[in-house]
Amino acid sequence: MxxxxxxxxxxxxxxxxxxxxxxxxxxxxxxxxxxxxxxxxxxxxxxxxxxxxxxxxxxxxxxxxxxxxxxxxxxxxxxxxxxxxxxxxxxxxxxxxxxxxxxxxxxxxxxxxxxxxxxxxxxxxxxxxxxxxxxxxxxxxxxxxxxxxxxxxxxxxxxxxxxxxxxxxxxxxxxxxxxxxxxxxxxxxxxxxxxxxxxxxxxxxxxxxxxxxxxxxxxxxxxxxxxxxxxxxxxxxxxxxxxxxxxxxxxxxxxxxxxxxxxxxxxxxxxxxxxxxxxxxxxxxxxxxxPLLLKSDGTKFGKSEDGAIWLSPSMLSPYKFYQYFFSVPDADVVRFLRILTFLDIEEIQDLESQMTKPGYVPNTVQRRLAEEVTRFVHGENGLSEALKATEALKPGAETKLDWKTIEGIAEDVPCCSLEYDQVLNLSVVDLSVTTGLLESKSAARRLLKQGGLYLNNGRVDSESKRVEAVDVIDGKVLLLSAGKKNKVVVRIS
Structure with missing residues (x-):
């Protein structure tokens, strides 16, 4: 060929x-x-x-x-x-x-x-x-x-x-x-x-x-x-x-x-x-x-806990690809901007200087790295998909969730399937345990009191909160979050 x-x-x-x-x-x-x-x-x-x-x-x-x-x-x-x-x-x-x-x-x-x-x-x-x-x-x-x-x-x-x-x-x-x-x-x-x-x-x-x-x-x-x-x-x-x-x-x-x-x-x-x-x-x-792509500690850059970081969206979603670069340590991010992006050296130096200034928001430079590399590999559409999912899946975000966005990250987070009758009127505390998000009701109540339990990115403020029909996104899914990183997608059948 x-x-x-x-x-x-x-x-x-x-x-x-x-x-x-x-x-x-x-x-x-x-x-x-x-x-x-x-x-x-x-x-x-x-x-x-x-x-x-x-x-x-x-x-x-x-x-x-x-x-x-x-x-x-x-x-x-x-x-x-x-x-x-x-x-x-x-x-x-x-x-x-x-x-x-x-x-x-x-x-x-x-x-x-x-x-x-x-x-x-x-x-x-x-x-x-x-x-x-x-x-x-x-x-x-x-x-x-x-x-x-x-x-x-x-x-x-x-x-x-x-x-x-x-x-x-x-x-x-x-x-x-x-x-x-x-x-x-x-x-x-x-x-x-x-x-x-x-x-x-x-x-x-x-x-x-x-x-x-x-x-x-x-x-x-x-x-x-x-x-x-x-x-x-x-x-x-x-x-x-x-x-x-x-x-x-x-x-x-x-x-x-x-x-x-x-x-x-x-x-x-x-x-x-x-x-x-x-x-x-x-x-x-x-x-x-x-040079080979190495981290500052000399280990290979390109492996995650789940294996290789693939460039094909069918093997690794643009959202998860973006998140990988968003999580790069401060010790590596500037060097990766130089070797993995086409930004001018002057702009990279400016970003580096911002990291040492008072009021710098953590991960700001990582966000720029993630955007540039995702755009190069997945194009503008892939970057848009990654940014939309990132914003929508942020606990407390005001972005309205839809079924397509949730399904877009379903392969990247734990999922489970429950029947509609099982979910409707079930307390969020019980649902957290049933889905495996949390180990016990006591852990769910403790997290709730700390303000870290979310249903569809909305903070759950009361132990009496139960799942209502209006909570089921497009009649198909729910998104439960324990803090910022631990999530589970609940598919409703």
Whole structure:
């Protein structure tokens, strides 16, 4: 499957107004429920499709870009580069790629930095490629792994590929204002060139240029070889497959820069080395890594008590995604504003200074972080949904609750189902125990006296309060809250 996508994004791009208006006349094909062999924008005179559906070419010569390397460095998004020459090379338009293996139906927070760095390149006038690892996902990247990945069946791989493609399309396609334009982005699948690659050809074209000593010296390989589990030959060849991907993209798509997390350094340099050996005349091929997403205490950022922080709204609601960032500790919030948002550094510094001033309202900066990251991942509609649910579910809020809002967060909070006759005229104290919100009636009465028991966000002031027909929202649900965080949704049947 090969997919080519062009989209707008970013306030830092340069183009004429006429060009902007012309590109608005483009339209996307509809993504089918089954992975298609091609998916690309229908061209006008400004763009033209090649004879092969693998790519769309950007015909106008873009304006000189801003130095993206300086931006990444300033924001803490630069870990290593294979050559300092990339700094000067980035003053001219480049083509950059980042790989994403479809090992799940959604990308997660750990993958977000790759999309952010790609977006910075686009915002600075460079073209970008998102490479879906339909082939490499069958092998499994040993980087950072203590065990070999379980093998995925073809049906699962196809579903994962489609899910991740949709996420990348949405995030890169909608990340920016309507009045701005960035160079095209392209989505490809490496299975398209690996599926016909014969083993003998692989040995001749790739294997003979690899040196076992160098491969073993890679940190990801060395750690696994020293472990009790060891490493299979299959995993050992992963760096060669990723290295060839870079060679293929360099020769066929004009890609000269590969980016990835710091744990990808060995795989990325395998690609630059292969290109150098296969094509001695090649010049201007670079690798760049960004730091892994870590908290101030050195632990990985991106895991919650329930597992990964997914980027797909079907696996994690925009409301819960927003709440995750709203809960970031003060020690991390400013750094995350730098690396996870596109706010100006000056604005971030101003937000940081506000945190130390008298009268600062706690979590104000966290709220801005949550808004910016949720908008980037879920768009304006997703952010609106998250903000509406956040406000409506705040105990004591005056926002009128409706059934749709309650159902929108039902997957994120405990739920139970009761019949209408069971609930009507039942005391709120008894209901709190029946639903499991509180352990006992005494605990419910104690919380009520402290002013912490709520029915549909209204404080319950009396032990005699009973559920009335008017309390059942749209005749379908109730929302009980014990303090600000503990809630339960009661579905009425």
């Amino acid at each position: 090969v997919m080519a996508i062009l989209a707008s994004s970013s306030p830092s791009c340069y183009t004429s107004k006429a060009f902007l208006l012309s590109q608005r006349s483009f339209f996307f094909s509809t993504i089918s429920s089954k992975p298609s062999s091609s998916f690309f924008l229908k061209p006008t005179s400004r763009f033209f499709a090649s004879s092969s559906p693998t790519s769309l070419r950007y015909s106008p010569t873009p304006s000189p870009p801003t130095n993206v390397i300086q931006i990444l460095e300033q924001r803490g998004l630069l870990d290593s580069i294979t050559s300092d020459n990339l700094r000067s090379a980035s003053l001219s338009p480049l083509k950059v790629y980042c790989g994403f293996d479809p090992t799940a139906q959604s990308l997660h927070l750990g993958n977000l930095l790759g999309l952010i760095v790609l977006s910075w390149f686009r915002r600075c006038g460079h073209s970008t490629v998102a490479l879906i690892g339909g082939a490499t996902a069958r092998i499994g990247d040993p980087s950072g792994k203590s065990l070999e990945r379980p093998e995925l069946d073809l049906q699962t791989l196809e579903a994962n590929t489609l899910g991740i493609t949709n996420i990348i399309t949405k995030i890169l396609g909608n990340s920016g204002s309507d009045s701005d334009f960035c160079p095209n982005f392209l989505i490809l699948n490496n299975y398209d060139w690996w599926k016909e690659f014969r083993f003998l050809d692989f040995l001749k074209d790739v294997g003979r240029f690899a040196r076992v000593g160098s491969m073993i010296a890679k940190e990801s390989v060395r750690r696994r070889l020293e472990s009790e589990q060891g490493m299979s030959y299959t995993e050992f060849t992963y760096q060669l497959l990723q290295g060839y991907d870079f060679l293929h993209l360099y020769q066929n798509e004009g890609v000269s820069v590969q980016i990835g997390g710091s744990d990808q350094w060995g795989n990325i340099t395998a690609g630059t080395e292969l290109i150098r050996k296969r094509l001695p005349q090649a010049d201007g091929v670079y690798g760049l890594t960004f």
